Amino acid sequence: MDDGVRSVTKRRKPTSADVARLAGVDRSTVSLVLGGKALGRVSDGVRILVERAAREVGYLPNAAARALRTGHTHIIALVVPQATNPFFTAVLRGAEREAQQRGYAVLLVNAEHDAAWEERLIHTLSSHAVSGFVLWRAPSSTSFEALGGACVLVEVERSGVPSILLDVPAGVRAAVKHLLDLGHTRIGHFAADLAHDTFAVRADALERTLAEAGLERLGAWTARAPLEFDLARSVARAWLQLTPRPTAVVCDDDLLAAALIKAARDDGRGVPSELSVVGFGDLEVARVVEPEITTVSAEPEALGQQAVASLLRLLSGAPAPTSPIVLPTRLVVRASTAPPG
Incomplete structure (x- = not known):
């Protein structure tokens, strides 16, 4: 030098x-x-x-001069459904790491599960030379035109658009089979109260795995709650008054699992002695609650990194892949699951 x-x-x-x-x-x-x-x-x-x-x-x-020359600001918009969810904090870290290596910045955009608001955001940002978008919801036809095709979808598929998926079915199957191996036959589902493809996939995988084991599950053994700790805890408290109750529960998210564990303790029920709990995501909350949560590890940082890498390949002129990239999931067994008491 x-x-x-x-x-x-x-x-x-x-x-x-x-x-x-x-x-x-x-x-x-x-x-x-x-x-x-x-x-x-x-x-x-x-x-x-x-x-x-x-x-x-x-x-x-000089970003301004570069934008005038190229029509791009080298900014990627990461449009997430709920920025306060710890899952998306981890996704952002992975996205930023990949983007910085290529000279791009990442703009975190919170859509708050509002499809109409998200459409407005996409149109506004695309008119200000944002280079590309990472989306958790498939855009409408008009929005896709506004994007100029410069987008990658995460946990959702649309023909002709690159997408990154988690192997959710394999993760849910592993969680259910873990509970079955422990001896549980009354398995409930604490589901996210959100209309999104990934949660429909989780419910379907749960039903299929139980059916393959010859088990029928009572409809009452499914509860839905927002991905907000206090609201989920309140829903869980009421749900735990069921008779008969499930002896084990698969949750759509680690935050829901933590809320369920807290609600069970509020009601004087031991976890896992009276109720086994499995989460999804392997977020930090899964390791700081007591007991630590058995969960499906989804590696959100890798998800963000792969989404940005795919978008940058698209922006460089590479053809869109014809099939989605599927990232593996794995079950991490901790202290929140045990044989039924």
Whole structure:
């Protein structure tokens, strides 16, 4: 590295030429790397060298000028249904990690489970040169046109649009079979009160796995609650007054599982001695409650990282894949499950 470049840039604003001299590459390579266009054109070793040089001299590309030249701001909109859910905090970390490596920033957009509001957000953001979108809801035809096809779907599928899915059926099957192996036959479902494909898939996988085991489940053994701790806890309290009650419950989310455990304790019921609980997500809350929650690990950071990587491939001109990318899930057994008492 050139000490002369460092001393000069301390006296004036650094330029891309300074980055090029310090990294030992030409300015076009710097432009590709810092413009987020290095994929397939610049080796990872050179990309890392350029990024390190840019940090050392304190060079930041002029985003406004770049937007005028290219029509893009190198911003990705991550439109999530509920930004307060810890799952999406982890998704954002993975998305930002991948985006930063390619010179992009991530804008977190909270749709609050409101389809009409989400459509308005998409139209507003697409008119302000947002480069691409990661969405949890399939856009309408008019919104898809506004996006110019620059979007990736997560946990939902639409023909012709790249999508990233969790292997939800395998995760739910593993959870139910774990409870069956422990000896449970009265298995309930604490479901998210949301109309989204992923929750319909969870319910279907639960029903199918129980049916394969020759078990019929009472309709009363399903409860629905918002993904908000206090409201879910209130729903769970009333639900636990059922007779007969399930001896084990599969929850759509770790937050619901934590609320159910808290409600059971409010009612003087032991977990897992009187009620086994399985969550979904493997979020931090699953490890900080007592007992720690047996859960289906969904690795939300990997989900965010893969979604952004797929979007950037699309933005670079690569053809949209014909089938979704499916990320694995796995059951993590902790202390919230045991044989029925």
